Amino acid sequence: MRFVIVTGMSGGGKSTAIHMLEDAGYYCVDNLPVSLIEKFSELITMPDNEISKVVLGIDARAGQAFEEVAGMIDAMKEKGIPTEVLFMDCSDQVLIKRYKETRRVHPMNVNDVGNRIEVGIAKERAVLAEVKKRADYVIDSSNLLTRELKEELDRIFVKNESYNSLMVTILSFGFKYGIPADADLVFDVRFLPNPFYIDEYKHQTGNDKGVQDYVKSFPACGEFLDKLTDMLQFLIPGYVQEGKYQLVVGIGCTGGQHRSVTIANELYDRLRNADGNYGLKLLHRDVKQAK
Structure with a gap:
C-alpha cells in the first residue's frame, strides 16, 4: 500500500504532479477538506480495500484549517498508516512570474485581492512550514521541464528508486x-x-x-x-x-x-x-x- 499526500506551494506544480501520478495508476483525490483527511486515510488502508496506490492532494487555500495537517500526518504515521508526503516547491521569483502570466489571484489573497502576489506567497510559506518539515520528498519545480518532473515522479513512485533530495x-x-x-x-x-x-x-x-x-x-x-x-x-x-x-x-x-x-x-x-x-x-x- 502506498498512500501519498501531495501538497506544496500554489503554482508549484501540485496539480500537474497529481495528474502525472494518476496516469501512472494511482487513485487520486484532490482538495479533500482537512477535517476528512485522517478518516479518509483509515478507510483506504482497511484490509479489504482493493486500491493499493492512493494520492491525496491538499493545499492551503483560504478557509482551510491547514495548521492541523502536520499533526494529522504525525498521528497517521503513529497509527502505522504508510503515509508519504510529497511537497512541490518553487522559488518566489518563478511563482510570481507564473501568477502574472496566468493573471490568477493567489489563493491566500482571495479575501483581499488588493494584496500583492508576494504577500500571498509569504503567507502560504508560513502556513506550509510545518508540513514541509515532514515531507519525505521535496521537488523544486523552478527549473524543471514537464518531462523532467514526470521522470522524477516515475523514478520515486513507479520504479521505487532512491530519492535524490538535491x-x-x-x-x-x-x-x-x-x-x-x-x-x-x-x-x-x-x-x-x-x-x-x-x-x-x-x-x-x-x-x-x-x-x-x-x-x-x-x-x-x-x-x-x-x-x-x-x-x-x-x-x-x-x-x-x-x-x-x-x-x-x-x-x-x-x-x-x-x-x-x-x-x-x-x-x-x-x-x-x-x-x-x-x-x-x-x-x-x-x-x-x-x-
Whole structure:
C-alpha cells in the first residue's frame, strides 16, 4: 500500500504532479477538506480495500484549517498508516512570474485581492512550514521541464528508486545578458581564450567538437575543471545534509556560447559519472542568443 499526500506551494506544480501520478495508476483525490483527511486515510488502508496506490492532494487555500495537517500526518504515521508526503516547491521569483502570466489571484489573497502576489506567497510559506518539515520528498519545480518532473515522479513512485533530495543544475550563461538571478554559485571562465575571435569557431558553440577541443587545449582549462569538480564534490554532501533542495551552479563567459558551454558540458559529465546522492541537469541559457 502506498498512500501519498501531495501538497506544496500554489503554482508549484501540485496539480500537474497529481495528474502525472494518476496516469501512472494511482487513485487520486484532490482538495479533500482537512477535517476528512485522517478518516479518509483509515478507510483506504482497511484490509479489504482493493486500491493499493492512493494520492491525496491538499493545499492551503483560504478557509482551510491547514495548521492541523502536520499533526494529522504525525498521528497517521503513529497509527502505522504508510503515509508519504510529497511537497512541490518553487522559488518566489518563478511563482510570481507564473501568477502574472496566468493573471490568477493567489489563493491566500482571495479575501483581499488588493494584496500583492508576494504577500500571498509569504503567507502560504508560513502556513506550509510545518508540513514541509515532514515531507519525505521535496521537488523544486523552478527549473524543471514537464518531462523532467514526470521522470522524477516515475523514478520515486513507479520504479521505487532512491530519492535524490538535491537537484544540481549546471547552467551556462553570458555575462552580457546578466547573471542568472537563481544562481547559487557563479564561476567566471572569461580568463580562458575566446574562440569567438577565431573565424572557424565564431559561429559555432561549446556544443561543437571544434570549440570544445580548442577551449580544452589550454592547461588552465583542465586545471580549473579539476579544482571546480573537487570543490563541488566537497560542497554537495554538505548541502544535502543541510536540507537544500536546489543548487544552481552558473558558469559564465562573455556571450554564453563558447567557453561557458564547453566548461558546463564537461563539468556535467564529470559530476554525472561520480557517485553521489543528488540529481543533475544541464542547461545552456544563452547558447541560442544572436552572435
